[in-house]
Amino acid sequence: MYHLLQQSLSRPTVRRWAIALIIPITIAATVPKAQGSEQDIVPADVIADVIDSDVIDVDVDVIDVPGETPRGIGEVVEAPEKGAIADIASEDSNQNGTSRILQVNPNGGETFGTLTEALAIAQSGDTIQLAAGTYSAETGEQFPLIIPKGVTIVGNENTEGKGVEIIGGGAFISRTFARQNVALVVTQDNIKIGGISVSNPNIRGTGLWIESGNPVVQFSRFHQSHRDGIFVTGTARPLIKNSLFHKNGGNGISVARNGGGEIRDSWFQDTGFGLAIGGNANPKVINNNIVNNNDGLVVSGSARPMLRGNVIRKNLRSGMVAISNAAPDLGTAADPGQNQWIDNGQYHFQNATRAAILAVGNQFNGGANMGSVITQ
Secondary structure, eight states, rough: OOOOOOOOOOOHHHHHTTTTTTTTOOOGSOOOOOTTOBBBBOOHHHHHHTTTOOOOSSOOOOOOTTTOEEEEEEEOOOOGGGGGGSSSHHHHHHSSSSSOOEEEOOSSSBBOOOHHHHHHOOTTOEEEEOOOOESSSGTTTSSSSOTTTOOOOOOOOGTTTTTEEEEOOOOEEETTTTEEEEEEESSSSEEEEEEHHHHHHOOOOEEEEOOOOOOOEEOOOOEOOOOOOEEEEEOEEEEEOOEEEOOOOOOOEEETTTTTEEESSEEESSSSSSEEEEEEOOEEEEOOEEEEESEEEEEEEEOOOOOEEEEEEOSSSEEEEOOOTTOBBBBOOOSOOEEEEOOSEEEEEOOOOOOOOTTOOOEESSSBBBSSSEEE
């Protein structure tokens, strides 16, 4: 669906990879850019020498932006069971009888001229329909855009969000990672986002911040944010599917703390790390294409993601790196991984932990693994 982009090869040490996870900080001026990318790569080289590789999942305050007032502190709510993800809007609308479609067009001619205005009155069960156009500070948006419980935001899912452009970010106080610069924020349950493009070019900018809840994010693009396309933290259990993560400066998706959920049928390309998973996070990563990043995935802390049916191909250094006490599930005899590892630059899978890791039922082509990896 998307064309591969070419990048230049660099080979930092495993110790540098250790920092990639989830330290929400970017030192742009010191980091080389990947060929063909307009964004800076996570500054592993800068902070690797001063932070021990076992101490990764830490809180770092983001520098205040003069004149900018942060919005809200995300309320951490225990996520419901996975089955509750389905049928997001209908349950609430049946309860309160106030389901509405709120039309937004930044070019005029609809009920609302900004997404900010629609969010201010949206109630559980409402759908906010975004017309094609640019949603930015220049068109009147006030960032970050905090999505209320039970609200659906939809642009054009047929084009995977192309033409429905949310660009920008503002200060948000996270309960788990302090002050951030974010375009969209989810801290509630039963939210659905589809058919939009999100980019946050601000220093340390993240596209979508999911603090808690069980949102569904689908048929969308997260591209050219200075740091992460999506950051999942707290107790969040999102379902992220059929989306593109492209040319983000740090990571396509980061999952931290006790985050989980499912990431599937998506494309991660031309980014520092396609996915960075740390803390005690345990997302399922299923049927994704993870190609042409500096590293496909970096797993650290005590994270235990499960990978099934992914294509991990032509990443410049390694397809995947596991450090600290990470224990990714790459496949067992009873449940084979069925991941394809193809033509990754230095290693397909680099196990820098102290324990052997099972990777049964995977296909490894055109490269080697490092560390204790049990493939049969």
